[in-house]
Amino acid sequence: MNNDNETSPRPVPSLAAIFTAFSKIGLTSFGGGLSGWMMREFVLRRAWITEEEFLSGLALAQSFPGVNVVNLAIWIGFRLRGGPGAAMGALGIVVPPMFVAIGLAALFSQLKESHTLHVVLAGVAAAAVGLSLQTGIRAARRAARQIVPLLVMTLTFIALFLLKLPLLWVVAAMAPLSIGIAWLRLRKAGASA
Known part of the structure; x- marks a missing residue:
């Protein structure tokens, strides 16, 4: 909606x-x-x-x-x-x-x-x-609408629930990755507008 x-x-x-x-x-x-x-x-x-x-x-x-x-x-x-x-x-x-x-x-x-x-x-x-x-x-x-966010979500799930890695380490790795991807996407959208 x-x-x-x-x-x-x-x-x-x-x-x-x-x-x-x-x-x-x-x-x-x-x-x-x-x-x-x-x-x-x-x-x-x-x-x-x-x-x-x-x-x-x-x-x-x-x-x-x-x-x-x-x-x-x-x-x-x-x-x-x-x-x-x-x-x-x-x-x-x-x-x-x-x-x-x-x-x-x-x-x-x-x-x-x-x-x-x-x-x-x-x-x-x-x-x-x-x-x-x-x-x-x-x-x-x-x-899940886009491949990169789906991949980040899947990797986070695997790291936390299957590999049982510490939450702090997973967040420390995935948060900058997600922010970087979002920044690149916004920059690309701004350049094409």
């Missing part, structure tokens, strides 16, 4: 709308899978960014140190409204859920022996895995 519509400009959300959207995601996304929720909210529902922009931001967010979803919130916020948007994205994804997490931690300490609570948490975790898988499949489909 391509949300890039050349005939009508994309909406520019207010800073309050950015904070509210990220707060909603942070407060309703239990057990992980936040990048999947972000894609649904910002690409499919609100159309604030395109799928291609989102997946590029996700790849960038995962290559930086720190929490991936906070990095992604900063990137999306910056893309939408610059530095203030980045701040609202980061604050929205972190602050409201932090207060809820503190309250839930206190409650969980009282209910830690409850079998029902453990079953509910396992169900929430399974749903989060499904959302993450959906985002991963979309990214893989996009990469």
Whole structure:
């Protein structure tokens, strides 16, 4: 699905709308899978960014140190409204859920022996895995459209899952390779335009 519509400009959300959207995601996304929720909210529902922009931001967010979803919130916020948007994205994804997490931690300490609570948490975790898988499949489909990104993706998979090489070493090798390939592709596209 391509949300890039050349005939009508994309909406520019207010800073309050950015904070509210990220707060909603942070407060309703239990057990992980936040990048999947972000894609649904910002690409499919609100159309604030395109799928291609989102997946590029996700790849960038995962290559930086720190929490991936906070990095992604900063990137999306910056893309939408610059530095203030980045701040609202980061604050929205972190602050409201932090207060809820503190309250839930206190409650969980009282209910830690409850079998029902453990079953509910396992169900929430399974749903989060499904959302993450959906985002991963979309990214893989996009990469599989061209031979070089497909080759990089395949080599990364082989290095991590079959050869069981350390993640840091694989990222240290594949990230510069991927960036170099993207840079050459952009340079070539710019020269032909």
